Amino acid sequence: MHDPMPSMRLTARQAMAAVSDAYTEAPPPTDPGGGSPDGPLGWHGYDDSRARARARTGEDESVVTAVATLGGTEVVLVSFEFGYLGGSLGERTGDRLVAAYALARERRLPLVSLIATGGSRMQEGMRALTQLQRVAGESARNRAAGLAQIAVLRDPTTGGGWATLGAGADVILALPGAQVGFAGSRVRPADADPYAYSAEGQLAAGHVDAVVPADEMRATLRRWVKLLGAKRTSGAAAAPAPAPSALGAGDLPATGWDAVVRARAPRRPRAEAYLRAYFDDREEIGGDRCGGVDNGIRCGFGHHDGRTIAFVAQCGTATRPAGFRTAARLVHLADRLGIPLLTLVDTPGAANDAAAERAGAGAAIADAFAALASARVPVTSLLIGEGGSGGALALAAPGRLWATPDSYFSVIAPEPAAAILKRGPQEVHHTADELRIRPQDLLELGVIRGIVPAR
Structure with a gap:
């Protein structure tokens, strides 16, 4: 020693x-x-x-x-x-x-x-x-x-x-x-x-x-x-990461707006709670290597049931270009090392302010989509809160997405959807229902593979 x-x-x-x-x-x-x-x-x-x-x-x-x-x-x-x-x-x-x-x-x-x-x-x-x-x-x-x-x-x-x-x-x-x-x-x-x-x-x-x-x-x-540093058998397919159990509400929302309210609840379990429950120990990377850092996204590697799993976790904030680039960097690294990947999806959407546009929001989101689409290792994704449009979908594995009971996924949030349709504020709740954003709706539509049970 x-x-x-x-x-x-x-x-x-x-x-x-x-x-x-x-x-x-x-x-x-x-x-x-x-x-x-x-x-x-x-x-x-x-x-x-x-x-x-x-x-x-x-x-x-x-x-x-x-x-x-x-x-x-x-x-x-x-x-x-x-x-x-x-x-x-x-x-x-x-x-x-x-x-x-x-x-x-x-x-x-x-x-x-x-x-x-x-x-x-x-x-x-x-x-x-x-x-x-x-x-x-x-x-x-x-x-x-x-x-x-x-x-x-x-x-x-x-x-x-x-x-x-x-x-x-x-x-x-x-x-x-x-x-x-x-x-x-x-x-x-x-x-x-x-x-x-x-x-x-x-x-x-x-x-x-x-x-x-x-x-x-x-x-x-x-x-x-x-x-x-674990030696992996060349050509051997890694087993997918199992989806975590839900940590929040176990019952399903009655309406679309109920789903929104529960996903936005301040005390709902967020990424840190899921990472802590899932991994025995973990280490994180940070930064996009292009001059940017997004503290609203967590990326790294951890041990789960004796093996290494990579993770990308949104923390409930609008994801910035640096966050998408950091996520893409993590996906490429996990893919190169043959390590299966878990993504936790939780964002109201991609950041859309002027600074995000100047930082290349579109290109960064495209990189995240491409990284997941081209990954050779299995990717498991769990929607744990808000699923806001393309900013959430960019980190959701195609065909391998699960959801917790206190989550929703939507092409657009109900409030801007109502505004685009020239509907008044009183029609936001109805618009949420029409969008069919509840976990059970997503399952019926074939968007997710299942709703994970609570622990």
């Missing part, structure tokens, strides 16, 4: 020891030797710089790779040594990273990166920069193989290290206060807001899934690799 990670300024091996139960270093690729003095550019003093870095750190390159166990789950672990030329990426760094990705594919293991780098190594010029293409290619191969990639952003995580291993990971965790950004501190504009280049700023902008305190990182990583 090791102490939890105490700070961001750990050596590569200290960082590995802080998060793992045990690790066995992977042998570095064979160095052909015979390289040009002072590297491919003949950069004066480069060999001396490397020798000093080696003497100072005990490492002969800026990354160390290993096979490690985290909470009993085996992973390939990559850890950067910032003390070695600022954790920069050179050709030999690229060789080690390529070998680590290949080892993960060979052993069918998730890859966890503990990143601390200033970017590409300028003493090797374009030969160093092209290592980013190699890393991106290896990452793509691991994605295609259905293997998870998790990044931990230490201080700093900038340049190509952020733009490949960091931002390209499936799950991105950051240590508090870490400098995170494509531009390092010495090259960004002088008047740039430092918050935008911090772990917290990247979280607020939807580019990081969570900022995790140092003393919690080990436990958090263990949960994530347990959720995503």
